[in-house]
Structure formats: C-alpha cells, structure tokens
Amino acid sequence: MIFSLDEELHRMSLDDRKDEMRINYPTALYDDNNHDHDSSAIAYGDDTNHLSVHPKSIPFNGAGPNHKMRRRSSAYSKFPILTPPHTRRFSITGSECTPNGLHRLSITPQDMISSNINENELSRNLHDFKPVRVLGQGAYGKVILVKDTNTSKLYAMKQLQKAEILISPTVTDSNKENEENNSAANNDNDNGLSKRLERTFAERSILSEIEHPNIVKLFYSFHDNAKLYLLLQYIPGGELFYHLKEHGTLDETTVSFYAAEISCALRFLHTKGVVYRDLKPENCLLNQNGHLVLTDFGLSKKSANDSMVNEEDPENVNTLHSIIGTPEYCAPEILLGQAYTQNCDWYSLGCLLYDMLVGKPPYTGNNHKVIINKIQQNKQGPKIPFYLSEGMKDMLNALLKKETSKRWNVDKYWAKTETNNKPVKSKKKKSGSIRTSLFTDHFIFRKIDWKLLESGQLQKTTLGPIVPIITDLELAENFDTEFTSMSYEENYADSKPINISSVSKSPDMFKGFSYKASGSYLEKYF
Numbered sequence: 001m002i003f004s005l006d007e008e009l010h011r012m013s014l015d016d017r018k019d020e021m022r023i024n025y026p027t028a029l030y031d032d033n034n035h036d037h038d039s040s041a042i043a044y045g046d047d048t049n050h051l052s053v054h055p056k057s058i059p060f061n062g063a064g065p066n067h068k069m070r071r072r073s074s075a076y077s078k079f080p081i082l083t084p085p086h087t088r089r090f091s092i093t094g095s096e097c098t099p100n101g102l103h104r105l106s107i108t109p110q111d112m113i114s115s116n117i118n119e120n121e122l123s124r125n126l127h128d129f130k131p132v133r134v135l136g137q138g139a140y141g142k143v144i145l146v147k148d149t150n151t152s153k154l155y156a157m158k159q160l161q162k163a164e165i166l167i168s169p170t171v172t173d174s175n176k177e178n179e180e181n182n183s184a185a186n187n188d189n190d191n192g193l194s195k196r197l198e199r200t201f202a203e204r205s206i207l208s209e210i211e212h213p214n215i216v217k218l219f220y221s222f223h224d225n226a227k228l229y230l231l232l233q234y235i236p237g238g239e240l241f242y243h244l245k246e247h248g249t250l251d252e253t254t255v256s257f258y259a260a261e262i263s264c265a266l267r268f269l270h271t272k273g274v275v276y277r278d279l280k281p282e283n284c285l286l287n288q289n290g291h292l293v294l295t296d297f298g299l300s301k302k303s304a305n306d307s308m309v310n311e312e313d314p315e316n317v318n319t320l321h322s323i324i325g326t327p328e329y330c331a332p333e334i335l336l337g338q339a340y341t342q343n344c345d346w347y348s349l350g351c352l353l354y355d356m357l358v359g360k361p362p363y364t365g366n367n368h369k370v371i372i373n374k375i376q377q378n379k380q381g382p383k384i385p386f387y388l389s390e391g392m393k394d395m396l397n398a399l400l401k402k403e404t405s406k407r408w409n410v411d412k413y414w415a416k417t418e419t420n421n422k423p424v425k426s427k428k429k430k431s432g433s434i435r436t437s438l439f440t441d442h443f444i445f446r447k448i449d450w451k452l453l454e455s456g457q458l459q460k461t462t463l464g465p466i467v468p469i470i471t472d473l474e475l476a477e478n479f480d481t482e483f484t485s486m487s488y489e490e491n492y493a494d495s496k497p498i499n500i501s502s503v504s505k506s507p508d509m510f511k512g513f514s515y516k517a518s519g520s521y522l523e524k525y526f
C-alpha cells in the first residue's frame with residue numbers, strides 16, 4: 001500500500017496553531033548560542049559506545065542510533081495533473097551523449113508504441129531469473145536479489161503489484177465520502193490513478209534514459225498479468241540508512257564525500273529535467289567500492305522541458321505542485337502545498353547531511369503537520385550543533401533555508417561553466433542575503449576533485465570512505481535481516497492475473513512498460 005500524506009495537512013491552517021501537536025523529540029540541539037544548556041545529560045548518552053559516534057552527538061528520544069526507523073515515502077496528489085498522459089509523459093529526449101561524455105539510451109516507451117515493437121520480443125520474463133533473497137520492501141512490492149538463469153548475473157528485481165497501483169487509495173480517494181459532487185470525486189479518482197501510473201512509468205522511463213555512476217542502472221523491465229518488474233543493477237553495499245544505523249553518525253570528511261557524490265547525481269538529474277524528490281538515507285545505496293548510488297525513482301518527475309535548469313536564465317524553471325516525498329526530508333514549500341522547483345532537492349540534501357552528522361533529520365515528528373509546524377516555528381532555521389565545523393555549519397545553513405528565495409540556488413551557482421564565459425564570482429555571502437558563491441568551491445569540498453567526480457573517473461578508480469564488507473554477493477550481508485530473512489516464494493510464484501477491466505476502463509494502461517538495455521550497455525556493466 002502507498003502511504004498518503006495526512007488528511008490533516010490538507011485541512012491545516014498554518015495560522016491556526018491551537019491544535020498543534022506537541023513535539024516528541026528533544027529539540028535542544030546546541031548551536032553556538034546555547035552551549036550553556038544542560039548538555040551533560042544529552043551529550044553523553046548511550047551513543048558513546050558506538051565506534052563512529054561523535055562524543056557530543058545526541059541520543060534522540062532516549063533512543064540510540066539502532067532505533068532508527070525506516071521511513072516510507074508519501075504521495076498525495078493535490079492538484080490536477082499538469083501533463084496530459086498522452087503528451088510528454090514518457091518522452092525523455094536528448095542527445096545520445098551528455099555534456100560530460102556519459103551516454104544516454106535512445107529508446108523511449110513512446111518510440112516503442114509508435115513503432116509497434118512487440119513488447120514480448122523486446123524483453124525478458126520472470127522465469128529467466130531465479131530468486132536468491134529479499135533485499136527490501138517497497139510500497140508496491142518487494143525488491144528481490146535474482147540470478148539470471150542463462151548468465152548467472154545478479155540483479156535487483158523491483159516488483160510492483162499492478163493491483164496496488166490501480167486500486168491503491170489516495171487521500172483524495174479516502175475523502176470521497178465527503179465529496180458532494182460525485183463527478184468531481186470520479187475525476188479525483190481518475191487523477192489519483194493517472195498520477196500513480198505516471199509515476200510508475202516515470203521510474204522506468206527516467207532510469208532507461210540516464211546513465212550516471214551515482215545513479216542505479218536499469219537493464220530490463222517487463223510485466224505479466226499481475227506485476228511490473230524492474231531489473232536493476234544490484235548494489236551490494238546496502239542502504240546508507242543501514243550504515244548510519246550501524247555507525248550512529250558519520251565524520252565530516254565522510255559526509256562531505258557523500259555530499260559531493262549526491263550533489264553530482266542531483267545536478268546531473270536537474271540538467272536532464274528530472275527532479276528527484278525522495279532523497280533520504282534509505283534511497284542511497286553503497287556499491288562494492290563504497291560509492292554512493294541513488295535508487296528509487298518512483299517519486300521523480302521529468303519536466304516537460306528537457307532541463308530543469310535554464311542555463312540562460314536559471315531563475316526560469318518549471319514549477320511542480322504535487323505534495324510528495326518523505327516528510328522529514330521534504331522542503332517546506334512542498335509540505336505547504338506551494339508550487340516548487342528542483343531547488344527542493346537541495347533542501348533535502350541539507351536534511352540528509354544533517355542526519356548523517358547529527359543522527360536524525362533536522363525536524364522530526366509523528367506526522368507531517370508536526371514537522372511543518374516545527375519548521376514554521378523555528379524562525380532561525382534548525383538548530384545546528386555547536387561541535388560541527390564552521391564550514392559544515394555554513395553548508396547546512398545555506399541548504400536548510402525555509403524560504404526558497406534565501407536558499408542556495410545550487411543549480412545556478414554550481415560551478416564556473418565553459419559555455420558561460422562570464423563566471424559567477426565566488427563571493428563571500430552576507431548574512432541574510434542571497435548566496436552567490438559557487439557550490440563546488442565550498443570549503444567542505446576542498447578535498448574533492450570535481451573534474452574526476454563529474455567525469456565518473458573518481459568512482460571508477462578510488463574507494464569511498466566506507467567500503468562495505470562483502471564475502472559473497474549472494475548473501476546480501478549489508479541488507480537488513482528483516483528483509484533478507486523474508487520468504488520470497490509467494491512473491492515469485494506466478495501470481496493470479498488481476499481483472500484490470502474491473503478497476504479501469506482501459507486494459508492497456510501498462511503497455512510500453514517493457515524495456516531492454518542495449519547489448520553494449522549490458523556488457524559495459526558486467
């Protein structure tokens with residue numbers, strides 16, 4: 001099932017704080033101005049037993065790092081779909097070769113449909129793969145480690161249940177008894193379904209079109225009567241979430257390295273017109289060499305334009321409206337239901353860095369309303385612990401600005417570009433003013449060779465700060481036993497066909513989902 005944003009959010013009046021829920025987590029993190037608080041109780045909790053925990057890091061809610069809870073993404077379609085399904089929903093166009101030399105695949109579902117390619121010939125089927133063990137659980141089904149029966153190659157197979165996509169309730173659905181106008185309710189349901197379909201196809205389409213060392217690769221997709229399958233590159237080092245749970249917090253050098261790799265992937269996505277929208281430690285995997293790989297593009301959005309970043313006029317970007325993401329990492333403008341741009345991903349990066357350094361994201365709470373109220377109340381922004389370096393504090397402050405106009409516009413101030421011969425000067429920002437210094441020049445990245453990173457060479461030739469221990473790829477040792485001990489039989493057996501026509505007027509709504517990467521692409525990664 002999909003977890004929808006609270007109805008409370010929908011009804012919420014931000015001016016009305018009377019019924020605000022009380023904070024569950026201690027918020028007394030220490031910044032430069034409040035050292036004098038009673039830090040003893042907090043600064044030396046049971047976290048001190050953990051190897052990499054900063055001695056001054058703080059246990060939250062009495063819980064050590066091992067109490068970290070996995071967070072689920074939410075989707076709530078508040079506004080009608082901006083892009084009609086028959087227009088550019090599938091189309092990600094662009095040159096065969098990206099500016100940084102990385103190749104993109106050329107086939108799109110639209111190409112397949114228009115050229116009448118037989119989907120069955122194009123791809124594989126469930127019986128080509130033997131299940132090994134469960135790696136994770138998503139909203140619509142499990143992710144299973146599988147072995148190609150012909151080649152013995154390993155893949156991560158993400159399964160999505162068609163029935164869940166077709167009948168999964170959204171907030172709009174659950175509200176329908178309150179709807180006075182039946183036809184309006186029907187429209188809303190149609191919108192909910194279209195949105196879910198759009199997102200399902202978006203994940204397959206985006207992944208089949210992009211190639212980046214810090215983004216998971218898609219090799220095949222296909223579907224049968226009951227499920228959709230994405231055959232992804234198996235990333236054996238497990239979730240950053242898993243490693244964070246083990247370590248508690250990470251040191252600044254490690255965090256800066258991951259920040260650079262994630263930024264590199266986000267920047268790449270933005271230049272290709274994709275907003276990621278679900279950055280969190282659960283969606284960041286570590287590969288064998290300890291490099292970070294983004295997975296789960298189920299909430300990503302491809303803009304109607306090919307790029308979210310207008311190089312000529314970087315302020316002129318497409319705006320989005322869906323309230324979507326994981327609340328603890330969501331930009332305030334999304335939680336508030338305002339129009340937003342790709343800049344929301346940079347706020348989420350701020351939350352992720354904060355989580356790695358502190359042990360929890362800047363604002364936590366039982367529901368979205370609590371989180372947004374905390375953001376609203378904290379006029380000065382989140383409390384940044386005093387023990388962090390000045391450089392790291394500066395980075396967090398710049399990314400975690402709740403007003404988008406004050407937040408660092410990282411895409412605009414990414415780096416000196418070759419096409420733009422008038423480089424943006426790396427100026428020292430004044431407090432409260434718009435930051436115009438270059439992101440890649442920031443002090444925390446002083447050890448990063450951006451040229452090597454952006455060309456993919458760094459990822460090929462070096463090891464990351466945490467190199468996962470892998471004795472046997474099939475053991476999936478870096479994944480939670482909660483998942484690896486799960487049975488996959490019922491998820492792997494031929495599932496009963498669903499009666500699609502009972503939930504939809506069109507039986508062809510998954511047509512065009514199948515995909516096979518080119519032979520050279522497959523060879524390159526095995």
Ligand SMILES: Nc1ncnc2c1ncn2[C@@H]1O[C@H](COP(=O)(O)OP(=O)(O)OP(=O)(O)O)[C@@H](O)[C@H]1O
Pocket residue numbers: 071072073135136137138139140141143156158216232233234235236238239282283285295296297298
């Ligand atoms: N390519 C991969 N290699 C290894 N493990 C993977 C891979 N893709 C996903 N996983 C594991 O499966 C988990 C769930 O996958 P994913 O996040 O894509 O599903 P989801 O349905 O979108 O989840 P959610 O609803 O929580 O957003 C991941 O957190 C990760 O642990």
